[in-house]
Amino acid sequence: MINTLIVDDSEMVRDVIRDFLKGDRNFSIIGEAADGEEAVEKILSLNPDLVTLDIQMPKMNGLEVIEAVMKKTFVPIVVITSYDTAKNAYEATIRGALEFYSKDIFSSSLSPNRRQEIYETLKRISSVKARKASASGELSQQNPPAKRKIDVIVIASSTGGPKALSRFFSLLPAGFSVPVVVVQHNSSGFDKSFAQWLGTFTSLKVKLAEDGEILKSGTVYIAATDRHLVFGKVDRCLHYTDGEPENNQKPAADVLFRSAAEVFGTAVVSVVLTGMGNDGAEGTRKVSELGGITLAQDEESSLIYGMPKIAVETGCVDRVLPLDRIPEELVRLTNDSA
Numbered sequence: 001m002i003n004t005l006i007v008d009d010s011e012m013v014r015d016v017i018r019d020f021l022k023g024d025r026n027f028s029i030i031g032e033a034a035d036g037e038e039a040v041e042k043i044l045s046l047n048p049d050l051v052t053l054d055i056q057m058p059k060m061n062g063l064e065v066i067e068a069v070m071k072k073t074f075v076p077i078v079v080i081t082s083y084d085t086a087k088n089a090y091e092a093t094i095r096g097a098l099e100f101y102s103k104d105i106f107s108s109s110l111s112p113n114r115r116q117e118i119y120e121t122l123k124r125i126s127s128v129k130a131r132k133a134s135a136s137g138e139l140s141q142q143n144p145p146a147k148r149k150i151d152v153i154v155i156a157s158s159t160g161g162p163k164a165l166s167r168f169f170s171l172l173p174a175g176f177s178v179p180v181v182v183v184q185h186n187s188s189g190f191d192k193s194f195a196q197w198l199g200t201f202t203s204l205k206v207k208l209a210e211d212g213e214i215l216k217s218g219t220v221y222i223a224a225t226d227r228h229l230v231f232g233k234v235d236r237c238l239h240y241t242d243g244e245p246e247n248n249q250k251p252a253a254d255v256l257f258r259s260a261a262e263v264f265g266t267a268v269v270s271v272v273l274t275g276m277g278n279d280g281a282e283g284t285r286k287v288s289e290l291g292g293i294t295l296a297q298d299e300e301s302s303l304i305y306g307m308p309k310i311a312v313e314t315g316c317v318d319r320v321l322p323l324d325r326i327p328e329e330l331v332r333l334t335n336d337s338a
Contacts, residue, residue, distance in 0.1 A: 001026065001028040002027050002028065002049045002050055002123065002126045003028050003047075003049045003050070004028065004029055004030065004049065004050045004051070004052065005029075005031045005032070005033065005042055005043060005046060005048040005050070006031075006033070006051075006052050007033045007036075007052060007054060008034070008052075008057070009034050009054060009056075009057045009058055010054075011034070014032050017052055020115075023115065023119075026123060027122075030048060031048070035057050035060070036057045036058070036060025036064055037060050038059075039053065039060070040060065040065055040069055043065075043075055044069065044072060044073065047075070048075060049076065049126045050076050050125065051075055051078070052078050053065060053079050055079060055081040055088045062079060062081070062088070063091060063095060066092055066097055067096075070096040074129070076126050076127075076128050077092075077097045078098060078122065078125060079092045079099070080101050080102075080106070081100060081102070081103065087197045089190060090198075091197070093160075093162040094162070094163050098159055098303070099125055099159060100190075102190065117248055124159075128303075128304065144319060144332070145318050147333055147334070147335045148266065148267070148293075149267055150267055150334045151179075151264045152178065152215060152231075152260060152267070152268050152269075153178055153179070153180045153181070153330060154183075154256050154268065154271070154283075155168075155183070155270075155273060156183050156270075156271070156273065156280035156307060157182070157272075157275050157307075158184070158185040158249075158274070158275025158304070158306075158307060159276045159306075160273075160303025160304050161274060162184065162197075163303070164273045164302075164303070164323055165184065165198060165273070166198060168273070168323060168326060169198060169201050169204065169206070171324060172330070173331065174203040175218070176204060176218065176330075176331065177218055177334075179216060179220075180221070181215075181229065181256060183223045183229065183251045183252065183253040183279075184222065184223070185249055185275065186225050191208055191222060191223075191224050192208050198222070202220070204218050204220050205218060205220065206219075206222065207219065207221060207222065208221075209222060209223055209224060209238045210238070211240045212238070212239065213238045214236075215237070221238060223251040224251070225251075226251075227240040227241065227242060227250065227251060228240065228241045228242070228243050228246075228250060228255040228256070229251050229256050230255060230259035231260055231264070243255070246279070247277055247278055247279040248277070249277070249279050253272070253279045253280040253283055254279055255283070257280060257282075257286060257287055258283050258286045260283075260287065261286040261292055262286075265290050266291035267292070268287060268292040269293040269294075269295065269333060269334075270283065270293070270294050271295045271296070271326060271330075272284060272294075272297065272307050272311040272317075274297055274304050274306075274307070274323075275304055275306055275308075276304050276307070278306070278307065279307055280307050280310075280311055281310040282314075284316050285314045287316075288314075288317075294311070294316055294317045294319075295321060295326060295330075296311045296317045296320050297321065297322070297326065298320050298322050300322065301323040
């Protein structure tokens, strides 16, 4: 059983989350808390396998709760909050939360498939153990790919992605010119807020990708929720498609990576960062087959070594690197010394 603590100052919201979790027999509700101080006390005394946590609460807010708890112990925390606190939800991942959802998702209109996806995600999150951060580490010993003309960089990330991406973009130099396109699995619908939040860590322009948009130098494009993002084979612009989910994801990194490989060939670099599941692996294979460069985050610096691990197991990854070394490798590859 997954012993779960529900934290929210609204009794109605606690009822909704409790009813949702009772829909899967693997979850056992061992307690509830109505404010931040009570939450910290119960987390430390009950030692739950999983905590659902609101952001806006009396006495201590959710960010303060995470900080107080993580100073003493590690516990898997999932933030469940409202749209007006979306930026704080991303900030929560910096402090240690593993995932977040909008409260609006947990309604009677939630489809059975979506419900099951959330159950499975929560189960996997409950099994995550504490991992020490690896700020630098040693470079892998693979022969580094040669410098070349690069037209675009495509990135895949999931659980642990917001924290990893904030670090990644903070390390890219201000004048880095190659466009970057990111698929961050985002079940919350907070995609626009994510772009705005991520932009606070870099001087590069970060924006939500728009249909028909031309790639511009020094710009980071974030794929919107619930649509696949691809490159036009004729115009090389960004376009959205409404195909079926792949790897239970929409947008899926595999879709973006395959499209990038087919359009840009040898002039693309793909990067698979921390996350659960296998999205990005087959796309990595396609990028490699068509002559592009493929990178993956190493196990030590990954919060969840799932997506990078499966990508590496394809045998198609050129270099496996600590998170902090990936930006400098991109600078080297692109010969972008700005």
